[in-house]
Amino acid sequence: MGKEFPPTIEVIEICLLAGKIMLQGGAETYRVEDTMTRIAASLGIPHSHSYVTPTGIIFSTDGTEPAKLIRISERSTDLYKVTLVNGVSRRISSGELDGKGALARLKEIESADYTFPVYQQILAASIASGCFLIMFLGSWTDFIPAMIAGGLGFVSFIYVHRVVQIKFFSEFIASLLIGLIAYFFVYTGAGTELDKIIIGSVMPLVPGLLITNAVRDLMAGHLVSGLSKGAEAFLTAFAIGAGIALVFTF
Structure with missing residues (x-):
């Protein structure tokens, strides 16, 4: 049979x-x-x-x-x-x-829920922020400020997203908070390079997977999916940039 x-x-x-x-x-x-x-x-x-x-x-x-x-x-x-x-x-x-x-x-x-606990995600974002700072040739004296800014920014991203189910809004608020915290550290003398602290701290929010998938879908011929994912990645990056720009403006 x-x-x-x-x-x-x-x-x-x-x-x-x-x-x-x-x-x-x-x-x-x-x-x-x-x-x-x-x-x-x-x-x-x-x-x-x-x-x-x-x-x-x-x-x-x-x-x-x-x-x-x-x-x-x-x-x-x-x-x-x-x-x-x-x-x-x-x-x-x-x-x-x-x-x-x-x-x-x-x-x-x-x-099933295989996601890591929230505290582990926040800890990972904090450590990653400090490591990105060093990767971008930042000073070791800014390592702790970058960790704090990146961790608090990621906390705001998680909890704002739970209240407002709009990812771009939560990305904007998180980047705005990161910019304010980074400026506070530099203003008080605890930090030295404002740009390096901000760049390292926002990296956990950057839509890296979206950008990668958008390019791979476009290369595979899936134009609709590739363009839509690319647009989503662009809007997310724009929300992050707008939050930081608002801090520098005011």
């Missing part, structure tokens, strides 16, 4: 869930489409079609099942979940997981 495949509707659900988790975790558009296609082929649907943008996924097959759309409203950076979904895809391709097992595992990944 040949291998038994799950119903088409179940395969579509598996593919959409895998794509949703990856896109919310910060994966590139072409990687999401490739993973969905590979999962569908391994589960008995060799010809499938997917259209992925940063805000939605459309998936269909050549059968009688209608195309399905899911909306992506919240995106973050969680590359561990992307890795786990890639692992599920490989296990499906090798025959280690059937449809029901894959769906259960993907639901488990979706509901």
Whole structure:
């Protein structure tokens, strides 16, 4: 007897869930489409079609099942979940997981919270700010001011984003606070180079993954996704720059 495949509707659900988790975790558009296609082929649907943008996924097959759309409203950076979904895809391709097992595992990944505690994120942002200061040839005397400014700026970013669900606003407030703290340190004599302190402190807020994914999507031919991610990265960078510029203005 040949291998038994799950119903088409179940395969579509598996593919959409895998794509949703990856896109919310910060994966590139072409990687999401490739993973969905590979999962569908391994589960008995060799010809499938997917259209992925940063805000939605459309998936269909050549059968009688209608195309399905899911909306992506919240995106973050969680590359561990992307890795786990890639692992599920490989296990499906090798025959280690059937449809029901894959769906259960993907639901488990979706509901799990693998993010680090907030205090660890703040500590990492603080240390990274000081290290970026040194990387940009700053003085060691500004290491502690950069750590404090970067840490407090990241704290404001996290908690403002919880109150106002607009990322650009929280980036603006965080950079504004960083600029004020950096100016305070230089004004009181605790810091020496204002520009180096600010540059090092805002680096944890810079949308590096967005910029990278935008370029990779453009190179892969996904122009809509690449341009939209590039626009989002530009707006985020503009919000950071506007906050710092406001401090220098007043």
